[in-house]
Each structure stands twice: as C-alpha cells, then as structure tokens.
Amino acid sequence: MNSPSEARLEIEGLTFCYHSRQEPAIQDISFDLQPGEVMLLAGASGCGKTTLMRCINGLIPKIYRGSLEGQIRVYGRPVSEMSMAELSQSVGTLLQDPERQIVGSYVLNEVAFGLENLGLPRGEIMERVERTLDYLGIAHLRDREVFNISGGEKQKIALAGILVMEPRILLLDEPLASLDPASSSGALQLFRRLADDGISVLLVEHRVDEVLAIQPERVLYLEDGKAVYLGDPQGMLDVVDYRRVKLPARTVVRRARNAEPPPEFQPALPPPTQQPLxxxxxxxxxxxxxxxxxxxxxxxxxxxxxxxxxxxxxxxxxxxxxxxxxxxxxxxxxxxxxxxxxxxxxxxxxxxxxxxxxxxxxxxxxxxxxxxxxxxxxxxxxxxxxxxxxxxxxxxxxxxxxxxxxxxxxxxxxxxxxxxxxxxxxxxxxxxxxxxxxxxxxxxxxxxxxxxxxxxxxxxxxxxxxxxxxxxxxxxxxxxxxxxxxxxxxxxxxxxxxxxxxxxxxxxxxxxxxxxxxxxxxxxxxxxxxxxxxxxxxxx
Amino acid sequence: MIVSFNYRNRHSLLERLDPRARWIFSLLVLFAITMFWDVRFLLFFLALTLGQYYLARLTWRETRRAWYFVFFIMTTMVVVNTIITSSGTIGAAMKGTHTVIFHQFTIPITGWIWELNLTVERLWFAVTQVTRILSISALFLVIPFTMDPRQYGATFRGMGLPDRLAYTLDLAFRFVPTLGRDFQLTLDAQRARGYEVEKVEGGLFTQIRKMAPLVVPVTMNAILSGEDYANAMDLRCFGLRKRTWIEKLTYHWRDYLWIGFGALLLIASVVLSLLGYGEFWVPSILLQ
Amino acid sequence: MEKKSLWAFGTREVVYAAIGAALYAVLSIATNFLQIPAAANVSIRPAVAIPMFFGLAFGPWVGLITGLVGNVISDLISGYGFWPWWDLGNGLIGFIPGLIYLQMTDFRSLGDIIKAEIMVVVGVAVGMFVASVSEIWVSGIDFATSMATNFVPAFISNIVNGLILVPILMIAYSAVRGRSGR
Structure with missing residues (x-):
C-alpha cells in the first residue's frame, strides 16, 4: 500500500448542499485514492453518489451551485484552483447512460471531441484517437455511425472519448446500468485492466455482487449522504443491510440465518389450462x-x-x-x-x-x-x-x-x-x-x-x-x-x-x-x- | 420511426466541390435570379439550375415528393395571384389592356362586386413566375441529397460562424435519429395504453390537444437528457478555447472556379438590370 | 435554476438549441399526417410549439436556432430543398417568445402563461409576415396574394397549434425543472 502522500486524489471532510435544497446531499466524506486502485462506491439511489462525483470532476461548483465545505486535492493541488481544462486532463468521468453523453454522430468525431476542444493540432488528435481505439479493441468501429452501434460498444466509445484525454483518475457512474450481464462482465474486466495499467478507478455501482468479481481494493459505502463503511470488500459484506443492497447469495444466507424467516411468497394466479392466451x-x-x-x-x-x-x-x-x-x-x-x-x-x-x-x-x-x-x-x-x-x-x-x-x-x-x-x-x-x-x-x-x-x-x-x-x-x-x-x-x-x-x-x-x-x-x-x-x- | 437523411454518396461532380463553395454559389445565383422578370433571362437560369440538378444524378423517385410539393404551392400562388387578387408586384406591367376574358361577378348576400379581368399581360406574367419559381426550386432542391450531413458543422465554421454555433448544427444532426427513435417508442408506449392517433374525433382543438401524450414525453425526455449532454461536454472542455475541427475542408481550384462563376452571374445580372434589361417582358406577337 | 443573461450562449444553450432543432424537425415529419391541403407552404403541425416553448424556456437564441435550424433539417429530411426566408420566419417564431425568457419564473402560473401566449401570437405574426412578404420578392406575387396564400394559412395553423400546446408544455416543464438540482 502506498503512503497517503502519494495519493492521486484526497478528500477531506467534504460536505455539499445544493442551492435549491435544505439537507446536504453529502456530509463529511473523507477518503483517498491510490494509483492503480479500483474503489467501489456503493449505495442505494439518492445516497449522494452522483453529488460526490460532481464535486470531484468540477461540475460542482462550476455548474451546480451550493455550499461546499472541505477539501478535494488532485495530485496535492486543490481542485478549486484548477481550470476545467487542467482538471479534465486529470479526472475523466464516464456518465451513467452512454447514449446521453455521446455528442458526435460518428465514432471518430465522438472520440476526438475533447481534444478538438483543447485545440490540439489535427495530426496529434488523429494519432491519439487511433491509439485509444486500438487500446480498447474497437478500431474497426472508427468510421461507423454511433446511432447504429450496440449498447456495450457505445459505452466503449464513450470511454474512449474520455481516455483519449489521458486522465489518471477515472470516475465511472453506474456503468453497468444499461448493459446486459455478458457485456457488463466484459466492461468490468476492462475497468480492472485500466487500473492495472495505472489509472485510479472510482466505480459507482449498486450491483455490488457483480463488481466484487473484479476484486476492488476498497469499498466506500454511503447511506443518506454519509459514509457508513470504508475498507476492504470483505468487511462491507458484514455491515451493509442485505435487504437494501444486493449482496452475494452466500453472504445473505449466512447473515439471514439468525434473522426472522421471510413471509411465505404465494403467487395468486389461476390454475393452468390448455387453452392458450x-x-x-x-x-x-x-x-x-x-x-x-x-x-x-x-x-x-x-x-x-x-x-x-x-x-x-x-x-x-x-x-x-x-x-x-x-x-x-x-x-x-x-x-x-x-x-x-x-x-x-x-x-x-x-x-x-x-x-x-x-x-x-x-x-x-x-x-x-x-x-x-x-x-x-x-x-x-x-x-x-x-x-x-x-x-x-x-x-x-x-x-x-x-x-x-x-x-x-x-x-x-x-x-x-x-x-x-x-x-x-x-x-x-x-x-x-x-x-x-x-x-x-x-x-x-x-x-x-x-x-x-x-x-x-x-x-x-x-x-x-x-x-x-x-x-x-x-x-x-x-x-x-x-x-x-x-x-x-x-x-x-x-x-x-x-x-x-x-x-x-x-x-x-x-x-x-x-x-x-x-x-x-x-x-x-x-x-x-x-x-x-x-x-x-x-x-x- | 427511422428518421434518416437522404444523403448517400453518388460520386457526382457536385459532391466533389467544397460544400462552402456550393452554398456561396447557390446564394449568389438566388440573388441573380431575383433581379429578373424577363422570361428570356429566366429561361437561362432555369437551364442552369436544371443543369446542376442533372449533375447531381438525382432520380425522379427520390425527388418526386419535393417536386409535387413545389408544384402544389406554385399553382396555388400563381392561380390566386393571376385570377383573384390580380395586382402584381411589378405594378404597371400588369395593367395590360389586351383582355382575354372579362367578367364581373356579384357575390351573393354581401353584394360585393368582384371583377375577373384576364389579360395577355397577366397570363404571360404567370408564365414568367412559373419559370422563376422553378429555377429557384431546382437550385435548392439538390442540397439535401448531395451534402454529407456530417460536414454541415465544419462547413458553416469554415464560412465564419463561431465555434459554438457551428457545433450546434453538428449536434442537431446527431440528435435527429435518436429523437426519431424516441418518438416511435413513445408512440408505441401510448398505443399500448389504448391511445389511437389515427382516430379522428372532435374538432381541430381536440385533435391538437390529443397530440399532448406524444409531444410532452418526447420533449421532456429530451430536455432531461440535455442536462447530461451538457455535463458531458463541459467535462470535455467544450467552449473553453478555439477548437480544432477534424473534419477538414480545403478549397481547390474548381471551388474557386465555381464561386467565380456564381459571382460573375450576379455581377452580370446587376449590370444588366442597371442598364434596364430584365424588366417584365411580353412577346410583341402576343400583343397584336 | 439560475438565469444570468438574456443573450448568453454557453454549453447548455448549445445543447438545448441542438435538441430543440432536432426535435422540431422530427416532430414536424412525424406528425405530417395532419396536413391541411388548402394551406400553402404550411400544414397543421403541433411541432411548431417546440420553437416557441424552447424560446420561453431557454432564451431567444435557443428559440431562434430551434425554429430556423429545425425547419432547415425538416426540409432536408423531407427532401424539400432549402427555403431560407421560411427558415428565418420559423426562427422568429422561437426568437420572439424568447425575449421574455427572463420574466418566466413560474411556468405553471396563469400570469406567466398569459405573457407567454401573447408573445407566441406576436412571434407567429412577425415570423410568418416576414416569410410571406419575402415571397413577394422571390415569387413575384402581390401583397394580397402573399397574405391570402401564405400568411393567413400559416398564421392560423401556427397560432392554433401554439396556443394550445405551449401551455401544456409549460406545465409539464415546471414539474421537470425542479429535478436537476441546479
């Protein structure tokens, strides 16, 4: 384990309350993220996951207003002192729905978008785009129209558009939500590989059961905007309420043994007949x-x-x-x-x-x-x-x-x-x-x-x-x-x-x-x- | 509903021209055409724009609907203008004296008197109008079929539009197929709830109100997704500095030639009209 | 939600203008089955409420682009060619309601709905007048003809569609607006 001073990302006592609301969305969150680490950020919807990500990638306070307390540092520098251009080349964010973040009509345009905005020379953009597409194994999609591409590949394209900017910290907001199980297993393997290649990955996901397959180094579990657990995955399985978050079946069985057995489930349907509906x-x-x-x-x-x-x-x-x-x-x-x-x-x-x-x-x-x-x-x-x-x-x-x-x-x-x-x-x-x-x-x-x-x-x-x-x-x-x-x-x-x-x-x-x-x-x-x-x- | 563009590469001469050159040419020619009311000049332009239409290698099947549309509008305007309202933009020329038909109607009940006075001049003016509208239609009809939608943004950037505005165009083209699919989804979802859009019931007002179950979800869903799109763009530095466009357009000699040709036509037209040519003209043989 | 300036054109405006334009085009095409054959250049299109509403909700530039570019795209897809003066007219239908964007605070209140409806009428009147008058210059018809064959049918169908659907969209939007946290 690296010492905290080498941390990519450090968060200390972070509290944020949206302008339009009374209650803070997140309260007193502290953690750090190491190079090559996958951290799972779990919790039910409305627990503050999205707000926390917005604080890290700069959308808070640049776009979303409210009162922000505490410290966020990337490579030791406070995020508040960094420009959007600097920040976006250190922190990349993959939003939940790939469909809703792809802005180019064609794969090439989509992946090049961020670099175009940075005003880099055309030659360099093309070279970096090709390299990223190769890395993700989707070079064959380069000239395809995005609209006609499947969900799993769309997500890779959206990811390519972020990785092309060479961030060292990657925030993933419920990346499995729109994928079928086979594609999500592939996506998870990919996230692991990114971490193994040195990127720090913060993975927000409530499908805990599936994420555990890629052995995240640590888990942060949020409930109502507060950190309930921070530590290794094994410890979380004992803390989290298995009725609220889906845990591996064996864990639930182990923990439910002493609990009240669930009420008998009795479907109310008519008896089968031969006449098909x-x-x-x-x-x-x-x-x-x-x-x-x-x-x-x-x-x-x-x-x-x-x-x-x-x-x-x-x-x-x-x-x-x-x-x-x-x-x-x-x-x-x-x-x-x-x-x-x-x-x-x-x-x-x-x-x-x-x-x-x-x-x-x-x-x-x-x-x-x-x-x-x-x-x-x-x-x-x-x-x-x-x-x-x-x-x-x-x-x-x-x-x-x-x-x-x-x-x-x-x-x-x-x-x-x-x-x-x-x-x-x-x-x-x-x-x-x-x-x-x-x-x-x-x-x-x-x-x-x-x-x-x-x-x-x-x-x-x-x-x-x-x-x-x-x-x-x-x-x-x-x-x-x-x-x-x-x-x-x-x-x-x-x-x-x-x-x-x-x-x-x-x-x-x-x-x-x-x-x-x-x-x-x-x-x-x-x-x-x-x-x-x-x-x-x-x-x- | 698959909403898609009509563009496919036909490898025509026209597509080899820079789209900027083609927009500039089209606008120059539009202004040139509007200077004339002399059918002899207008026939020249009709030949020119039909020539461009021919170069685009369009088939009748593809453009049929558009032509029906043009014919329909043109007929309404010309008929109303010639027979009913009958004054005319170019004033004096329309006040012909060579009457073909003259009839006076009294409109029942109101007692208003309406005169039908068809003159040779007026009929010839209609012929001139038809030539003019057809030339303009042929000029612009080729655009959707022969311009690659992915180049619209870069094209307008290249013509001096600011980055943000040019990118808006790109983005709009990006959203079209997505929203087309969303509309189909909403239509299906509401039909599954027994909604029948085909059923005509009630008056105009009811009929329009009946569109709400389709229009509202599609619109609100689009607005909500806009929040995500905007975030994704901000996170990738949109609008921070002058951007590079990887769609690269370069002028070639043939593009300069094309623009030059358009400019020449406009200059010639201006000169001719200053010299008094191009006014409304009726063949003298008809005025005998 | 914070509103800064009437004429700002940042990332959000870019996105909403593009969405508005695409939506206007898609809805125009999708609802073409309600065509009234007697009207020149125009049909009964509920889609026309889109530029008006986008103007009111996101400002004059967004309204202008929604109407103008939306009309261009819809003509491109239908293969109808390019009619710059009608595109401009449609742009004004969105631009003019956009002028009271800063005054729109509660999209559900009767006061704001009435203000919006007035601007819708003004917008359609000005927009369709500009387009129709251009036909005098382009097609060489006289003023009366352009009013009879272009202005009146376009004005009536757009007004009817707009006045009915804009309030419905405003009420729906007031519900959506609270959810973004901005």
Missing amino acids: IDFQKVGFRYRPELPETLRGVNLQVHPGDVIAVLGANGAGKTTLVKHALGLLKPTRGQVLLEGQDTRKLTVAQAAHTIGYVFQSPTQMLYAPTVEEELAFGPRNLAHPPEQIRADVSWAIRTVHLEPELKTPPLALSFGQQKRVSIAAVLAMRSRILMMDEPTAGQDYWNYRSFMDTILQMPGFEAILFITHDVDLAVIYANRILLIYNGQVAADGSPHAVLRDEEKLRACRVLPTSLLELNLELYPQTGRFLRAEALAQYVA
Whole structure:
C-alpha cells in the first residue's frame, strides 16, 4: 500500500448542499485514492453518489451551485484552483447512460471531441484517437455511425472519448446500468485492466455482487449522504443491510440465518389450462426487407397461470417478440393469435384490452399534469366506465405504494417513482395479461422486490411475462423461463430445467449468478427455487 | 420511426466541390435570379439550375415528393395571384389592356362586386413566375441529397460562424435519429395504453390537444437528457478555447472556379438590370 | 435554476438549441399526417410549439436556432430543398417568445402563461409576415396574394397549434425543472 502522500486524489471532510435544497446531499466524506486502485462506491439511489462525483470532476461548483465545505486535492493541488481544462486532463468521468453523453454522430468525431476542444493540432488528435481505439479493441468501429452501434460498444466509445484525454483518475457512474450481464462482465474486466495499467478507478455501482468479481481494493459505502463503511470488500459484506443492497447469495444466507424467516411468497394466479392466451405460430419478423430476420420461426404459447421470465442478451429479439403479442409489430411470416384472433386483424387498442404492456423507460410515456390523470389515461382510452376507472386507479396506486403522490405531476417524481407510476398506469387498465420490459431497471433493490412481490401476489392477472437481464429476478419469481438467442427460442421450460444448463446459458450470453448456483446446489432439498433469505433455513 | 437523411454518396461532380463553395454559389445565383422578370433571362437560369440538378444524378423517385410539393404551392400562388387578387408586384406591367376574358361577378348576400379581368399581360406574367419559381426550386432542391450531413458543422465554421454555433448544427444532426427513435417508442408506449392517433374525433382543438401524450414525453425526455449532454461536454472542455475541427475542408481550384462563376452571374445580372434589361417582358406577337 | 443573461450562449444553450432543432424537425415529419391541403407552404403541425416553448424556456437564441435550424433539417429530411426566408420566419417564431425568457419564473402560473401566449401570437405574426412578404420578392406575387396564400394559412395553423400546446408544455416543464438540482 502506498503512503497517503502519494495519493492521486484526497478528500477531506467534504460536505455539499445544493442551492435549491435544505439537507446536504453529502456530509463529511473523507477518503483517498491510490494509483492503480479500483474503489467501489456503493449505495442505494439518492445516497449522494452522483453529488460526490460532481464535486470531484468540477461540475460542482462550476455548474451546480451550493455550499461546499472541505477539501478535494488532485495530485496535492486543490481542485478549486484548477481550470476545467487542467482538471479534465486529470479526472475523466464516464456518465451513467452512454447514449446521453455521446455528442458526435460518428465514432471518430465522438472520440476526438475533447481534444478538438483543447485545440490540439489535427495530426496529434488523429494519432491519439487511433491509439485509444486500438487500446480498447474497437478500431474497426472508427468510421461507423454511433446511432447504429450496440449498447456495450457505445459505452466503449464513450470511454474512449474520455481516455483519449489521458486522465489518471477515472470516475465511472453506474456503468453497468444499461448493459446486459455478458457485456457488463466484459466492461468490468476492462475497468480492472485500466487500473492495472495505472489509472485510479472510482466505480459507482449498486450491483455490488457483480463488481466484487473484479476484486476492488476498497469499498466506500454511503447511506443518506454519509459514509457508513470504508475498507476492504470483505468487511462491507458484514455491515451493509442485505435487504437494501444486493449482496452475494452466500453472504445473505449466512447473515439471514439468525434473522426472522421471510413471509411465505404465494403467487395468486389461476390454475393452468390448455387453452392458450397467446399463440405464436412459426413467427418470423424483419424490420426492413433488406435486413436479416430479428425473429426466426418462433413457436410459443402463453397459458393462464404462467409467470414467464424472458432472458437473453441485448439484441437477441426479446422486445421484438413481446411487441408482437400486442400487435405493435406484425409478423412478416407466420402468425400470432391473441385469444384465437390473428393480431393482423386487431388494432393495438383492441389488443390492449387483453394485454397490459409496461415499457422499459417511464419517461417515454408520462405526460399528464397529475399521477391520477396519468393512471386514468389507459382505462379512458379503453372506454371503461368512470366509476370503474376511479376504483381501478386507486387500487393501482396502492399496489405501487404511491398513494401520497396522487395529485403530484408524474414528471416531478424521482426515476424510481416514475417507473412505478408507469407500472400502475398499466395495472389500472385491468388487462388479463401483464407484460413488463425490464421492470426493475433503475429501481432500488428493496423497492423492486417489494412491488414485484405485490404484483405477483395480487389476484387479477391470468398470466405475467417479464423481460429481464436480472437472472435472480427470474429465479425468484418465474415459474417458466424463456431463453431467447438470435431471434429463436433457445430453451423454454421450468426454471430448474432451463437454468441448470450452464453451458447453454453461457452460449446464449446469460451468466449464472451466485443465487442461481446456490439454488441449484440446494435443489434436492428445496424442490424449487427460492430467494436467498428463504434458503437460509436449508443451509446447515 | 427511422428518421434518416437522404444523403448517400453518388460520386457526382457536385459532391466533389467544397460544400462552402456550393452554398456561396447557390446564394449568389438566388440573388441573380431575383433581379429578373424577363422570361428570356429566366429561361437561362432555369437551364442552369436544371443543369446542376442533372449533375447531381438525382432520380425522379427520390425527388418526386419535393417536386409535387413545389408544384402544389406554385399553382396555388400563381392561380390566386393571376385570377383573384390580380395586382402584381411589378405594378404597371400588369395593367395590360389586351383582355382575354372579362367578367364581373356579384357575390351573393354581401353584394360585393368582384371583377375577373384576364389579360395577355397577366397570363404571360404567370408564365414568367412559373419559370422563376422553378429555377429557384431546382437550385435548392439538390442540397439535401448531395451534402454529407456530417460536414454541415465544419462547413458553416469554415464560412465564419463561431465555434459554438457551428457545433450546434453538428449536434442537431446527431440528435435527429435518436429523437426519431424516441418518438416511435413513445408512440408505441401510448398505443399500448389504448391511445389511437389515427382516430379522428372532435374538432381541430381536440385533435391538437390529443397530440399532448406524444409531444410532452418526447420533449421532456429530451430536455432531461440535455442536462447530461451538457455535463458531458463541459467535462470535455467544450467552449473553453478555439477548437480544432477534424473534419477538414480545403478549397481547390474548381471551388474557386465555381464561386467565380456564381459571382460573375450576379455581377452580370446587376449590370444588366442597371442598364434596364430584365424588366417584365411580353412577346410583341402576343400583343397584336 | 439560475438565469444570468438574456443573450448568453454557453454549453447548455448549445445543447438545448441542438435538441430543440432536432426535435422540431422530427416532430414536424412525424406528425405530417395532419396536413391541411388548402394551406400553402404550411400544414397543421403541433411541432411548431417546440420553437416557441424552447424560446420561453431557454432564451431567444435557443428559440431562434430551434425554429430556423429545425425547419432547415425538416426540409432536408423531407427532401424539400432549402427555403431560407421560411427558415428565418420559423426562427422568429422561437426568437420572439424568447425575449421574455427572463420574466418566466413560474411556468405553471396563469400570469406567466398569459405573457407567454401573447408573445407566441406576436412571434407567429412577425415570423410568418416576414416569410410571406419575402415571397413577394422571390415569387413575384402581390401583397394580397402573399397574405391570402401564405400568411393567413400559416398564421392560423401556427397560432392554433401554439396556443394550445405551449401551455401544456409549460406545465409539464415546471414539474421537470425542479429535478436537476441546479
């Protein structure tokens, strides 16, 4: 371990309060960062992670105003004395959503952006851009249009645009949020390599379980703007509340052994019948005639009583598949029957009587001046009677625990709350089948488990289907798994039947989790998949 | 909805010219054209701009919609101008005496009297107008098909626009496909909630209010993402000093030639109009 | 949120001007199905509320660029060519409401909405007048024709769209505004 005087970054007693708020966002934070070190900064959303990063990269106080106390030094120099140009060449920041920080239309322009702004000569810019692209192994993307590039590669491009400025400290703000598990594992390996090559990495992430795989040197855990823990990863596992942050399954089992066992989880769904609700018959689909097929001969039936988790890598065709059920897309060959009717002959509005579909991003659908009106929008379109609408709206809002916000504009809520409003908006339509695309994205661990529990345990739905990257969600909630790979159904069956085939999962770019491994191990005793707390009683 | 640009490299002569030279040329020619009301000169310009159109190697399929649009607007303007309002910009010339049709209507109820007085001069003026509008349309119609969108920023920087303004253009082009995709997502999400945009109901006001579930989410989402984009740009030193543009444009001899040609046309036009040429002209054979 | 000067054009203005322009173009194209065939050069476009609103929310330059560049891009994508005087007219639709940017404090209050609506009307009137009058010079029509075929239809459709949608956007924006922490 290096002595503190060699630290790249030193923070002492840092407190910041935004101009527009009463409570400080972070309070009395102190730590330092060494060369070649990966430090994990963990905590639930709203814990002050983003604020802390803004203090380090200079956005606070240059852009965001408020009262700042304490010291931040980079290479021994106070950040407040450094210009943005100096600071940006010492501290690089990768923001959460790669899509929202790429400003160039083409890869070359994007990566060159920072150096162009520094006014360097064209020759030097080109040389450094080429070098960085080579380092990240994406030289082949150089002349591609950014818009048509996949999420994982987009993130590498955004990272290239930062590394090209040769920072020695790298801040990464929830870099895994928009990646599928296979890509995030690749991204994590890359961050480790950056640190091994001498860069100091501060990695903000709440997916603690996954980050531990690259063995961060230290962990800083924040709660409500205060540092609760600073030290090696092992120690954190004993301190952090496993109900709030997702920890490795074995840790949870160990710690939950002495705790109260969780209440029994009892899904409320009708008994299975033979008559399918949705029937995909040899469905093929291509977006444009010149493109290859996105779906390739899918056969699939959804029956009452099904709780289906759809797993698969980004771009495998999961969302395309689900959009067919609702008729948002019509098959280019084969047919989709919704309760026996060809979706080609139904309007989307007619299909919406049967299927409620929650889209991935809530911000893309919320528009009304109050939550109440937002929830009534769907049922009104479906011409439900007013009394029923009133009853359904109040039932839906209770389900997602947002009763106090009924009169609040949905756009003023936090992202997590908005997501729940978007789910409630579909619940209020009282459809028979519920479909959700990434229901847990951007949600706190505690929150999403709580509303998933409620939704599955409430009567009303005949079948539920959700797309997810989170294998644990499939393990805990599904009674049927659909594995999609390259536009085809690679596996379809009970969780145990599908998820025990690790080789096939990996071939489909789905990675087993610690919870899955533990469940498979204990399956002879349990006979079904359970959440980590419930497994505690089976472990000796 | 995939919103994309019509540009693809056609390897035409026009694309080998520097885009700055082409903008300058187009503006010079626009000013030259507007000096004439003499159809003989205008026919020259029509030939010139159609020549440029031909050089761009455009197909009818690609430009069909644009031409329909031009024809539609042109027809409305010319018909209204010739038949209904019938005074004309160039005053005296329109007050022809060679009447073809004369008719007086009394508009029922109001009792207003409206005169239809079609003269040879007026009809010929319409012909002149059509030639003029077509020349200008052909001049500008080629631009979207033959200019690489990634060069707009550098082009306008090269024409003297400040860095920030020029970069705004680049950024706007960057956002177009993203927002097109966002719009499609919002449309799908609302349709899944039973929203039917195709259904015509209520009057104009209701119809416009019905756009809110589409317009509001797309706009607010874009504004929220703007915060991130701006941060990302500040963190990479945008606007701190004079920036380098890696899209490099260089004038070649053919670009100077092209600008020179445009300038020559404008100068010649100015001189001709000072000498009294280019005023409205009707072939004397029609005035017999 | 701090507002410094009416005419500032920093990174944020660059981004919002670019977003506004792209949004104006995309919405114009996406909602073209509401065309009114009797109107020359213009259609019923809810998109026209975008430059007005961006002017009010981010200042006159952002409004100007949103309208002007947005119209250029929308014409580029539709393949309609380049019509500088109509682009300028659309720019003014955003620029003029932008002039009261500093007076906009509470986007939900009736007072601010009324002020905004007045500026919307002035902006459309001036913008469409400039564009229509240019047609006199370019196409050689007379004043009455330009008013009848260009100004009146453009004015009416833009006013109707703007007056209805600008307040809706303002109310939505007032909810969004509190979230950034600036």
